[in-house]
Amino acid sequence: MPVAVWRSMDRQMHLTEVARPGVAISGHSHSSDMNREGWHVLVAADQDPATYTPTDELFTTDRL
Numbered sequence: 001m002p003v004a005v006w007r008s009m010d011r012q013m014h015l016t017e018v019a020r021p022g023v024a025i026s027g028h029s030h031s032s033d034m035n036r037e038g039w040h041v042l043v044a045a046d047q048d049p050a051t052y053t054p055t056d057e058l059f060t061t062d063r064l
Contacts, residue, residue, distance in 0.1 A: 010064060015046035 009018075022039035026032050045052035049063045 008060060011046045011049070011059065015043065019043045019046050 019039060019042040023036060023043060026036040026039050028036075041052070045058055049055050049059050052058050055063070
């Protein structure tokens with residue numbers, strides 16, 4: 001099925017408005033470990049896109 005909506009966001013905005021808050025609200029219990037680690041992956045990728053592979057899956061070609 002083709003993508004119906006393409007949403008892009010500046011990676012710095014994503015870091016401050018989505019990824020870091022995601023870590024903060026993901027909880028601290030053992031049962032939330034996997035969810036929290038997923039948010040940590042996004043935080044690391046927003047800070048340095050080269051840490052996420054395949055980079056084009058998450059970022060536009062300008063890496064902004």
